[in-house]
Amino acid sequence: MSTTGASADPLAALGSLPGVAESVETMRKAVDRVYGHRVMRRRSTEITSEAALRGARGSAALSGADWALEEVRRRTDFSADDESRVMGAALRLSAEAGQLLSIWRQSPLRVLARLHLVAAATGDDQVGRPRQAGEAVDEPLIELPLPGAAEVAGRLEGLSELIIAGGSAPALVTASVVHGELLALRPFTSHNGLVARAAERIVLIGSGLDPKSVCPAEVGHAELGRAAYLAALEGYVSGTPDGMAAWIAHCGRAVELGARESTAVCEALQRGAA
Numbered sequence: 001m002s003t004t005g006a007s008a009d010p011l012a013a014l015g016s017l018p019g020v021a022e023s024v025e026t027m028r029k030a031v032d033r034v035y036g037h038r039v040m041r042r043r044s045t046e047i048t049s050e051a052a053l054r055g056a057r058g059s060a061a062l063s064g065a066d067w068a069l070e071e072v073r074r075r076t077d078f079s080a081d082d083e084s085r086v087m088g089a090a091l092r093l094s095a096e097a098g099q100l101l102s103i104w105r106q107s108p109l110r111v112l113a114r115l116h117l118v119a120a121a122t123g124d125d126q127v128g129r130p131r132q133a134g135e136a137v138d139e140p141l142i143e144l145p146l147p148g149a150a151e152v153a154g155r156l157e158g159l160s161e162l163i164i165a166g167g168s169a170p171a172l173v174t175a176s177v178v179h180g181e182l183l184a185l186r187p188f189t190s191h192n193g194l195v196a197r198a199a200e201r202i203v204l205i206g207s208g209l210d211p212k213s214v215c216p217a218e219v220g221h222a223e224l225g226r227a228a229y230l231a232a233l234e235g236y237v238s239g240t241p242d243g244m245a246a247w248i249a250h251c252g253r254a255v256e257l258g259a260r261e262s263t264a265v266c267e268a269l270q271r272g273a274a
Contacts, residue, residue: 009167009168009169010162011162011167011169011173011174011177012167012168012169012173014169014173014177014244014245014248015168015169015170015173017241017244017245017248018241018242018245019245019249020170020173020245020248020249023172023248023249023252023253024170024172024173024252026252026256027172027252027253027255027256027259028209030215030255030256030259030260031209031210031215031255031259033259033263034047034214034215034259034262034263034266035212035214037263037266037267038270039266039267039269039270040212040214040266043269044212044214046269047212047214047262047265047266047269048212048213048214050262050265051213051214051215051216051219051258051261051262051265052094052095052213052216053069053072053073053091053094054069054216054218054219054261055094055201055216055217055218055219055258056072056087056090056091056093056094056218057069057072057087057090057218057219057222058216058218058219058220058221058222058223059090059093059094059193059194059197059198059218059221059222060086060087060089060090060091060194061222061226062141062193062197062218062221062222062226062229063086063090063141063191063193063194064082064083064086064140064141065082065083065084065086065087065090066222067083067087072087072091075087078091086194088121089118089119089120089121089191089194090119090194092118092119092121093115093118093119093194093195093198094198094201096114096115096118096198097115097198097201097202097205097213098205098213100114100115100202101202101205101206104163104202104203104206105163105164105166105206106164107160108159108160108163108164108199109156109157109160111199111202112156112182112187112195112199113128113129114128115195115198115199116128116129116188116190116191116195119190119191119194119195119198120188120190120191126188126189126190127188127189129188130149130152130153130156130187130188131149131152131186131187131188131189132149133148133149133150134149135149135189136189137186137188137189137190137192138189138190139186139190139192139193141193141226141230142183142186142192142193142230142233144184144233144234144237146186147184147185147186151185152185152186152187155181155185156185156187159177159178159181162177163178171203171204171207171208171209172204172209172248172251172252172255173248174203174207175200175203175204175207175217175251176200176236176247176248176251176252178196178199178200178203179196179197179199179200179251180196180233180236180237180247180251182195182196182199183196183233183236184233184236184237197217197218197221200217200251201213201216201217201218204217204255210255214259214262215255215258215259215262216258216261216262217251217254217255217258218254218258219254219257219258219261220253220254220255220256220257220258220261221251221254223254223257224250224253224254224257228250229250232246232247232250232251233247235247235250
């Protein structure tokens, strides 16, 4: 995504692409249904906690650790093998995202660095900073062409400027662009997918669309499946209007499914079944 020669609010322009307004409206209705549920008025903290757990499980599934929800609840050791470490990283990011909202609008690059640090949880000198020329990227499930380090730096700076400037774009559009751009760039040497999905969540919460973080898009992305996720991402990377609109619509559907998941949790709590 380049902002060179773009309008003063390029993200707002994406909101006018065919089908995007409809995606935004459909997603908004799904979110409103959760927030209007009677259980949310009394037990929103429980819904938020459950959404964080389910969101982490969904994000980890897209990064190769597709565990049953009860297995995630049961485990206490997330260091035994590669899948365990992916799940542990997703859980840490889910817990951390809400702590970074106040920083995001002032310094998104600082937040991204923090997210990578939390995900990696090592003292490696490659952690918490964009990759440099010649450094490999461990992101085997995403096989798109990898931009060079100089391009990554420039596009990250452009993304940061857009976020800091703000604008009139719907939250879904901004969240989709942040998510797609980070996946396209893979700016870190590892954990890029997990970081991208955590950043999407931060935008959705901080925008006011989902202030209690009860509509985990990660759940929806996982439910839609990895093949659909990667196909939609290819649309984003293409930069075409149709491709961009398809990616935004995909992200909107993911939020809808996350909202549906939390609505089901509300219903279960109301019945006394959870």
